[in-house]
Amino acid sequence: VSARENRDLIGRLQQIVGGEHVLTSRDILGSYETDWTRRFSGSALAAVRPASTAEVAAVLAACNEAGVAVVPQGGNTGLVGGSVPRAGEVVLSTRRLAQVESFDPVARELTAGAGVTAAQANALAAAHGLQLGVDLASRDSATVGGMAATNAGGIHVVRHGMMRSQVIGLEAVLANGGVVDRMFGVVRDNTGYDLANLLVGSEGTLGVITRVRLRLVAVERRRAVALLGLDSVEEAIGVALAARNGLPGLNAAEIFFAPGMELVCSAMGLTPPFEKRFPVYVLIEAAGAGEVAEGLAAFLEGSARAAASAFATDARDCARLWAYRERHTEAINTAGVPHKLDIALPLGRMAEFVREVGPVVRSLDPGGREILFGHVADGNLHVNLLGFEPDDERPDDAILRMVAGLGGSISAEHGVGVAKRQWLHLTRSAADIAAMAAIKRALDPRGILNPGVIIPA
Ligand SMILES: Cc1cc2nc3c(=O)[nH]c(=O)nc-3n(C[C@H](O)[C@H](O)[C@H](O)COP(=O)(O)OP(=O)(O)OC[C@H]3O[C@@H](n4cnc5c(N)ncnc54)[C@H](O)[C@@H]3O)c2cc1C
Secondary structure: OOHHHHHHHHHHHHHHHOHHHEEOOHHHHHHHHEOOOOOOEOEEEEEEOOOOHHHHHHHHHHHHHHOOOEEEEOOOOOOOOOOOOOEEEEEEEOOOOOOEEEEEOOOOEEEEEOOOEHHHHHHHHHOOOEEEOOOOOOOOOOEHHHHHHOOOOOOOHHHHOOHHHHEEEEEEEOOOOOEEEEOOOOOOOOOOOOHHHHHOOOOOOOOEEEEEEEEEEEOOOEEEEEEEEEOOHHHHHHHHHHHHHHOOOEEEEEEEEHHHHHHHHHHHOOOOOOOOOOOEEEEEEEEEOOOHHHHHHHHHHHOOOOOEEEEEOOHHHHHHHHHHHHOHHHHHHHOOOOEEEEEEOOHHHHHHHHHHHHHHHHHHOOOOEEEEEEEHHHOEEEEEEEOOOOOOOHHHHHHHHHHHHOOOEOEOOOOOOOOOHHHHHHHOOHHHHHHHHHHHHHHOOOOOEOOOOOOOO
16 A cells, blocks of 8 residues: 555545544554553554444445555453554554443343443443443453453453353444444344354454443342462362352452462562462452352361461452452563463363473573463463563463463463464364454455454464
8 A cells, every 4th residue: 555545545534533533643653552561562554533333334444445454442451462553554443432322220231332441331330230241450441342352251250251141232343344233132033143243252353343232240249258378279270169169159260379479469569468478379259149258268168278368358358359369460561571371271281281381481591480370260371471572482382382282272361363373273273264264354355354363364
């Protein structure tokens, strides 16, 4: 595309959304061009901020015609480099699609523009004792459209499932400007291909999600949190499985390790929870309307005896215990630019992985270190590697191959983005990838939507 064609396209975009919503100045573009981890960045032709489905459709039609690629961006909290441009794309920001259109506390659902953040949706729902089924530490910036586009997981998957389970309706604009409207949300609907479900988890490669209709869940009146210090991963898995099978109202089961606990405490200025250092920590949360604290206490007494434990029931103390786990991502970012791998393993292989990962990292660089944490009941571990250059792919390669060898997945919840695409073949067959590429070609024949994300361009 020539400089003149780019100028013409910018002129058309200005006509569609208004001049002030087509950003081209380098200073302002900066925040749209670099991702949250700072590992991924590129330069954009412009960032465009449409305010309606019709404007999104016109923007995509114009870019498609001009053959200029488009990177959809919500809160830009994605961790796999899919939300930022590589070179010369138009960033389509959904942040002005920010209306909560309807809220039905009886049906327990909410219809919102893609740019509404999780925190905004929750603030509205909270007045009626409701909330989104998916919760994550990026809630203040992550948008409901971005969460659907990445099929976000988070801390309550063990109870409510991933974002896919929350989406009951969806509207999206395809590359040619056509609008797929699957908002009507009837429970039984067997009328052909499930396009809404196809768009969930498509990471901006098949369409721009413009509106979503989401299931809400009750904010449980009572909550109790226990933090346990344990001696091994096997013990942690034992606790998580026992909780899954026998703890009423299990709401979260999280794992982290001594190096993470130490980093969080030093970087965030937190006092360690126990005098003794434990190799493994598990945080269990139960929530419900009844005798939640009693249930969790009985569970700890019967099935999850630990050498050290801390227990909380009021909101402030619960938040204090959660901080050791939730502030990992932030603390890791203060220690460098991490390689973030988000893997899932069969529970029976998790201990083996944890044992082997350190030696593998050190064999590549004696100064490399790994900080692991994750959602233990679902076999999900976030593997954060520090001490490697952003473009050094050796640790990613070694670890993702190890995961594949153990029968796991190279992405549990963050998606593939550009960060994992070259390893997709490790856990998806050639036939799978060919089918995905065929779907991509059919919906986006000119390849303008987030090229190079999921499937290498
Ligand atoms: C501190 C922190 C904690 C996190 N914790 C979790 C966690 O527990 N679980 C989890 O799953 N993730 C987690 N994440 C990752 C991230 O928050 C999620 O992936 C989130 O769903 C991204 O939403 P977003 O609006 O920021 O999307 P963006 O980062 O803007 O985009 C992410 C991807 O979706 C595409 N996209 C965005 N909006 C749209 C749209 N409207 N239509 C089509 N495509 C779109 C983009 O092109 C990109 O490929 C965390 C991130 C941070 C920074």
